[in-house]
Amino acid sequence: MQNALLKNNALLSQLKSQLRESTPRVEGRIKATDKGFGFLETEDGKSYFVPPPQMKLVLHGDLVRAALHEETDKKGEQRQTAEPEELLEASLSRFIGRIQRVQGKLAVVPDHPSIKQPLKGKSVSGLDESSLKDGDWVVAFLERHPLKPADKSFFVEVTQLIATAEDHYAPWWVILARHDLPHEQPVIEEDWTLTDPEGLVRQDLTAEAFFTIDSDSTLDMDDALAITPLDAGGWELKVAIADPSAYVLEGSAADIEARTRAFTLYLPARTVTMLPKTLSDDLCSLMEGQKRPALVASIRIDAAGNLVGPADFTAAWIQSSARLDYQKVSDWLEGQGDWQPTSDSLTNALRQLQALAATRLQWRHDHALVFRDQPDYRFVLDADGKVTDILAEERRVAHKMVEEAMLLANTCAADLLAEKVGQGIYNVHQGFDPEKIGHALKLIEEQGLNYHGEAFNAETLDTLAGFRHLRLALDDLPSGWLDARLRKDQGYSLLSILPGPHFGLGLQQYATWTSPIRKYGDLVNHRLIKAVLAGVTPHPLEDTLTEQLTAARRINRLAERDVKDWLYARFLSEQIGERFDAEIISINRGGLRARLQANGAVVFVPASSIHAVKEEMNADAEHGWIMIGDAIRYRLTDRIQVELSEVKVDQRSLIGRLVG
Structure with a gap:
């Protein structure tokens, strides 16, 4: 009897093994829905239903291997369902979430629009678990997953409290933590001493009439200009750029930290500097009336806007004679406002710079490329971090004057580095x-x-x-x-250590050096230019440097976008039902996304609110248009009117419907 049972068990195991081996399997990513079920989507575009019980074993975004089964749905139709069996890649590792206690025990809900379930866990790293309250923002790590061998359930470890539930500044702290970015300036104890490479001579240009034009709130002023008309027509433009490389030596603690950060991070109402503020806002900032070290490019331009020979670069001391504001200078040039230049020489310099900028703008239109201006959007916040307004700020004449000067200076630097060094930090496209x-x-x-x-x-x-x-x-x-x-x-525009064309600007080569306080790549180019001036051979640049800088630039842009999306949701949550003029910026089968002209927020308009009959509408992402019947009804860049119908602050999403 016992032998028969053993024999039957062996046959049963063999049968199960054969069935398991004959069952088809696929690999794909899990897509969760709000209704408890989900789908497994493969790379070749196929989609398989995942029933609710199976969805409890996975998270949205998990890459899994699943067994396929045939079943009959509620309508009596046959369909294939996916049963996840093996985790290939977890969608969560380190993540941001909010505390939610389940039956008195600690759990964390990931801050993700498609992951809603609380994941049980514990606090570690000396974090007092009893102090964590529902709604608090934390950093957590996924330690266990039901599809991992020997794991039976999800389990997380909480390692850091980011912000309490009541903290109105949570958007800043949470987004910085999500992207693992610093939230304060570098703290480096150093007796800042100016040190130049041997052989470098600084000229005294403090008598030159340099001036700065910047935003009223700017503290880290890194460029100053001086301009003189030439007797034969045209101009000599001197572009002075703050020189933090005089204080930040290669390989120093400040240099290592600056390289890690790569950029100054500009968020609404918060700036996280690349360099210590002692340098960025004081010792290196080209403040009015203060003697400062700088690199200066002297550029000659003829009356048609052409460069006359290569620029002359020099290390120098300069002293800005005037701190000017974009808006006030623009108002004055346009015959508005009360502000006036303080001297005839400054009046003449601003007029000459305006003429040069107009000439160079025309030159770029004729010989390179000029793109349409896009407004900037400025968030106005009160003392508690609440957005009280969002202002659209157009790029005005003073902005364009400075912009043309910087484009000239960067083009000249690219030429110098290509000829004398053969490398640098180049922007290529x-x-x-x-x-x-x-x-x-x-x-x-x-x-x-x-x-x-x-x-x-x-x-x-x-x-x-x-x-x-x-x-x-x-x-x-x-x-x-x-x-x-x-x-x-x-x-995409990339950074490269070798010269290359920038198609987007229409230029043979382009290398920025005009923001060394804010960009590590510009700081590197300063060192290379100074090596040329000192007659020394610089160290070859590492290939990995541009990859690191490109990655850091992308993360900073994501962080800026994420904070703004959160603030948009907060601000517009009180404006549901309001109508806005908008421009279509993307189209896919789910609907369209449009940017509101008044404030720059992006609203999603679902397909169901574009046309009532689903079968009559084709949202074609390939061509960037929406057809209803046989007619193209909406296309990218079309202007539409949108009514804001829903704001999901937790998901930082805005939903609207078309008007008319």
């Missing part, structure tokens, strides 16, 4: 992604776009001249739709 240029050409051909009767092809678009001709042809179109759609086929 290769135009179209090689893998997408075929699709771009198809769109161009479909629209019959050409430049003065000449068709575009892959070879011409791979040149600066050809890319520029395309941009000019796009600018002449009455709609910005094709331009917006083609941008999806372009590559």
Whole structure:
């Protein structure tokens, strides 16, 4: 009897093993829904239903291997369902969440729009568990997962309290913690002493009439200008840039920290500096009436806007004679406001700079590229961190005057470094992604776009001249739709240690050195320029440096966007039902996203509120338009009116519906 049972058990195990081996399996990512069930989505676009009991074993975003089973749904139809069996990659590791006690025990709800379940856990790292209250923001790590061998459930460890539930400044602390960014200036105890490389001589240019133009609230002023008209026409422009490399030696504690941070982080109502504020806001800031070390480029431009020979670079001492404000200078130049320059020489300098900027702007239109101005949006906050207003600020004439000067200076630095060093921190942009240029050409051909009767092809678009001709042809179109759609086929701007073209600017090479207080790459370029001036050979740059800086730039941009999204949600939660003018910025099968013109917030308009009959509507992300029936009804860059219908502050999302 016992032998028979053993034999039957062996047969049963063999049968189960055969069934398991014959069961089809797939790999894919879990997509959760609000209704408890989910889907497993594979790379080839297939989707499989995951029943609620199985969803309790996984989290949204998990990469899993799952067994496929046939079952009959409530309508009596056959469908395949996925049963997750093996975790290939967890969607959570280190994450941000909020405390929620479950039956008195500690749990954390991840701060994620598609993960709602509380995950049980404990506090570690000396954190007092009893002090944590519901709603507090914390850093946690996922330690156990039901699909891991020997694990039976989810379990997390809480390592840090970020902000209490009542802290109105939680958006700043939470987003900085999410991206693992510092929330204060560097704290470095050092007796800051100016040190130049051997052989470098600083000229005394304190008698030159330099002035700064910046925002009224700016403390880290890193550029000053002086301008003189030439007898033969044109100008000599001197661009003085603050020189923190005189205090921050390569390999020092301040240098290592600056490299790690890579950039000064600008968030609404909070700036986290790359350098200690003793340097950024004082010793290196080109403050009015204060003698400061600087690198100066003397640039000659003829009356047509052409560069006359290479720029002359020198290390110097300068002293700004005037601290000017963008808005006041713009008002004065436009005949508004009460502000007036304090002297005839300053009056003349501002007029000359305005003329130079207009000439260079025209030169760039004729020989390089000029993009349409986009407004900046400024958040106005009260003492408690509550947003009281969001103001759209257009780029005015004074902004453009400084911008043209900086573009000139950076172009000259790129030329100097390419000739004398052969490397630097360059901004490069290769135009179209090689893998997408075929699709771009198809769109161009479909629209019959050409430049003065000449068709575009892959070879011409791979040149600066050809890319520029395309941009000019796009600018002449009455709609910005094709331009917006083609941008999806372009590559990203990258940082490189080798010179290369910047298609987006229409320039052969471009290297920034005009913000060394705020950008580590600019600080590196300062050191290279000073090495040239001192007649020494600089150390070769590491290939990994530009990768690190590019990654840091991306993280900073994400952090800035995330804080703004949170503040937008808070601010607009009191304006549900209000109507706004907006511009369509993206389209997919789920609906469209539009940017509100008044404040820059992005609102999602679901497909269901665009057209009532689902079968009659086709939201085509490939072409960037929405068709209803046989007609194109909405396209990228179209202006629409949106009514704000819902604000999800916890998810930082805005939902609207079309008006009219």
